[in-house]
Amino acid sequence: MDTNVFVTCLADTFYPQAARSVTNLLHKMKIKVSCPPGQTCCGQPMYNAGYFKDARKAAQSFIDLFGNTEGPIICPSASCAAMVKVHYPKLFKDDPVMAKKADVLSGRIYEFTEYLVKYAKINLADLNAEFNDSVTFHQSCHFRHLGVTDEPMNLIKQIKNINYIPLQRMDQCCGFGGTFSVNYPHISKKVVADKVKCIHESGASWLIYADAGCAMNILGYANKTDQPIKAMHIAELIDKATGDLSC
Amino acid sequence: MLKTDKFYHSTVSSCDDDSLSLKLFSALDRQCQKREDICQELGDIEHFRELAKAIRNNALSKLDSCLSQFTAKAQENGVNIHWAQTSQQACKITAKIAQDNNVTEIVKSKSMITEEIGLNQFLKDQAIEVIETDLGEFIIQLADHKPSHIVLPAIHLSTDDVTKIFQDKIGYDGPPDPESLTKAARKYLRDKFKSAKMGISGVNFAVAEQGLWTICTNEGNGRYVSNKPDIYLGIMGMERIVEDIDHLSVLLKMLGRFATGQRITQYTNLTHGPCAKDGPSQVHLIILDNGRSDILASKYRDILRCIRCGACLNVCPVFRNIGGHIFPGCYSGPMGSVLLPLLLGMEKAKNVPKACTLCGKCTEVCPVKIPLDEMILELRNDASQAKMGGIIEKLSMPIGAKVMQSPFLFSTAQKLMRLGLKPLSKSGWVKWLPSIPGRWTKVKDLPLPAKHSYQSEIKRKGSGPKDE
Ligand code: SF4
Numbered sequence: 001m002d003t004n005v006f007v008t009c010l011a012d013t014f015y016p017q018a019a020r021s022v023t024n025l026l027h028k029m030k031i032k033v034s035c036p037p038g039q040t041c042c043g044q045p046m047y048n049a050g051y052f053k054d055a056r057k058a059a060q061s062f063i064d065l066f067g068n069t070e071g072p073i074i075c076p077s078a079s080c081a082a083m084v085k086v087h088y089p090k091l092f093k094d095d096p097v098m099a100k101k102a103d104v105l106s107g108r109i110y111e112f113t114e115y116l117v118k119y120a121k122i123n124l125a126d127l128n129a130e131f132n133d134s135v136t137f138h139q140s141c142h143f144r145h146l147g148v149t150d151e152p153m154n155l156i157k158q159i160k161n162i163n164y165i166p167l168q169r170m171d172q173c174c175g176f177g178g179t180f181s182v183n184y185p186h187i188s189k190k191v192v193a194d195k196v197k198c199i200h201e202s203g204a205s206w207l208i209y210a211d212a213g214c215a216m217n218i219l220g221y222a223n224k225t226d227q228p229i230k231a232m233h234i235a236e237l238i239d240k241a242t243g244d245l246s247c
Numbered sequence: 248m249l250k251t252d253k254f255y256h257s258t259v260s261s262c263d264d265d266s267l268s269l270k271l272f273s274a275l276d277r278q279c280q281k282r283e284d285i286c287q288e289l290g291d292i293e294h295f296r297e298l299a300k301a302i303r304n305n306a307l308s309k310l311d312s313c314l315s316q317f318t319a320k321a322q323e324n325g326v327n328i329h330w331a332q333t334s335q336q337a338c339k340i341t342a343k344i345a346q347d348n349n350v351t352e353i354v355k356s357k358s359m360i361t362e363e364i365g366l367n368q369f370l371k372d373q374a375i376e377v378i379e380t381d382l383g384e385f386i387i388q389l390a391d392h393k394p395s396h397i398v399l400p401a402i403h404l405s406t407d408d409v410t411k412i413f414q415d416k417i418g419y420d421g422p423p424d425p426e427s428l429t430k431a432a433r434k435y436l437r438d439k440f441k442s443a444k445m446g447i448s449g450v451n452f453a454v455a456e457q458g459l460w461t462i463c464t465n466e467g468n469g470r471y472v473s474n475k476p477d478i479y480l481g482i483m484g485m486e487r488i489v490e491d492i493d494h495l496s497v498l499l500k501m502l503g504r505f506a507t508g509q510r511i512t513q514y515t516n517l518t519h520g521p522c523a524k525d526g527p528s529q530v531h532l533i534i535l536d537n538g539r540s541d542i543l544a545s546k547y548r549d550i551l552r553c554i555r556c557g558a559c560l561n562v563c564p565v566f567r568n569i570g571g572h573i574f575p576g577c578y579s580g581p582m583g584s585v586l587l588p589l590l591l592g593m594e595k596a597k598n599v600p601k602a603c604t605l606c607g608k609c610t611e612v613c614p615v616k617i618p619l620d621e622m623i624l625e626l627r628n629d630a631s632q633a634k635m636g637g638i639i640e641k642l643s644m645p646i647g648a649k650v651m652q653s654p655f656l657f658s659t660a661q662k663l664m665r666l667g668l669k670p671l672s673k674s675g676w677v678k679w680l681p682s683i684p685g686r687w688t689k690v691k692d693l694p695l696p697a698k699h700s701y702q703s704e705i706k707r708k709g710s711g712p713k714d715e
Pocket of ligand 1: 505552553554555556557558559560582609612613614615616617619
């Protein structure tokens with residue numbers, strides 16, 4: 001079935017390579033993918049700040065745009081996927097017309113690894129995935145809301161020659177939290193400091209992440225404190241590991 | 248950005264204190280590990296969480312009948328029941344019981360509800376001394392601190408800290424190890440137990456069918472407090488009730504496991520009223536509302552399922568760094584972030600629900616499945632609707648929404664952002680920004696937006712396989 005990529009505002013702006021890798025990989029899997037033009041943001045920043053009315057406006061645009069498409073919507077972010085899947089239906093619970101549309105999209109949205117494992121049931125070994133280095137993985141908080149647990153790690157482990165080193169407190173928040181990070185920068189700093197410490201202690205060459213928000217936060221702190229981290233989105237890792245297009 | 252207040256400023260000073268987070272990290276990691284280990288024994292923990300949730304919901308859905316069944320039975324058992332609408336009333340009832348019986352010294356076991364109503368201070372003002380008999384509470388009473396965790400009140404203190412407190416306050420001259428310190432506390436408290444004529448405890452759960460209630464402790468002090476003195480007073484929040492003993496047994500299982508990683512607490516006392524041959528001759532129970540009826544009638548009623556296990560505090564990444572002292576009430580962490588605005592009013596606690604990354608770990612762990620993170624969001628929305636958010640937030644959110652509604656404005660904003668940030672950046676990072684964005688760059692660098700956003704890139708080149 002045809003698929004759609006929801007780029008997400010942060011990936012679109014700061015980490016376009018994550019979205020590029022998602023499309024590349026889908027091409028390699030011979031899955032037709034389109035990227036509906038005119039995408040903005042799912043409304044999560046307003047929603048999380050507690051401005052539901054404003055969040056509804058952004059959500060409305062998303063629903064209008066993707067409501068006109070068909071097939072799974074794949075997004076390289078657990079938190080944006082959770083926004084659409086879990087929070088949209090709640091956001092529109094008092095508006096039956098919109099709630100119905102929200103419910104449909106809630107059933108169609110997939111976080112990238114969730115799509116690969118649960119929907120496409122991919123085995124990366126079949127794509128001859130290979131990566132000759134060590135990696136560790138930060139489990140974004142919003143996987144929790146999606147009911148995703150080991151899926152990303154299992155994908156990583158399917159890659160030949162990869163040395164996967166589990167991150168200590170891997171599912172502990174990185175301290176981003178949207179507006180939280182500017183409301184309480186001092187708390188955010190302490191939370192991310194622990195994350196960066198664990199990443200360095202893992203000894204892995206690469207940090208693999210699944211959310212652009214986490215990446216900005218973790219890498220931004222690492223850079224500020226002169227302890228840089230080499231990192232890439234899990235889509236990039238899989239894209240790299242599955243090599244050039246041979247089809 | 249939020250309007251700063253006392254709570255906000257206290258978070259700054261807590262974060263400056265690295266020794267606090269060090270202590271909390273190791274103690275809370277230990278707690279979490281113990282819980283995880285012991286929960287494994289139960290097999291499908293989700294099943295038990297569902298069960299515990301259903302048991303609490305059941306009691307809340309018929310709270311009126313549970314409470315009347317409970318009080319009728321308890322009165323039959325010889326218990327004096329007192330209803331208190333407010334903290335003030337509960338304190339006054341307590342003082343009156345003490346004064347009517349010429350009590351000037353009270354022994355008390357650990358109880359968050361007495362913290363909630365400010366009982367110790369109230370009684371002190373009436374020249375009635377309260378002696379805390381739980382070790383943790385005893386330590387912080389000596390130090391004149393508030394509890395920093397609902398289950399582990401002295402978690403902010405190290406053994407060395409406690410030694411120093413004991414030396415200063417009770418003339419301790421033994422070695423700085425937990426065992427000797429505990430012995431010293433025990434000796435000190437035994438004498439108090441002997442002389443005090445009245446004991447007070449909280450109530451973990453009341454059981455409607457039998458009209459009895461439980462106190463769960465690990466030190467046996469709850470048993471002492473409720474048995475040794477001639478007068479015993481229990482104080483309970485009106486929601487802390489279950490229908491029958493079977494329901495109680497499930498919750499006791501969950502409480503022990505989630506609070507302290509035990510199958511059940513060392514001492515689980517069931518109080519049934521006075522007994523002619525033994526124990527106190529007067530047994531009183533105060534049932535406190537203090538805002539609970541309003542919560543029950545609101546969209547936040549699920550928080551009344553809370554069994555005060557503290558598991559949500561233990562997993563909270565924010566609590567680990569700021570501790571519980573700075574919250575504007577005795578409850579802290581995720582459950583406190585929900586309860587405090589409801590109990591104290593939003594104005595007094597408006598910044599508390601904002602001190603949360605919405606990571607959802609609390610909701611994931613809660614033994615009675617309270618959707619804490621969702622409630623925190625809901626409270627934020629209430630605050631913004633009541634115009635309690637900061638002015639910047641209030642102005643920026645609708646603008647943000649406008650931009651998100653228009654692909655043109657959105658892509659223009661992206662371009663402008665890159666244009667504006669480029670001159671300030673070095674090797675792809677922005678290290679300094681003024682004003683609100685400066686709150687980010689003060690602690691983290693900001694990546695420079697990509698030269699071309701993904702959407703503008705595919706507009707130019709298409710999203711075909713060879714778009715690199
Ligand atoms: S909210 Fe849940 S996890 Fe937190 S103290 Fe209450 S019962 Fe325990």
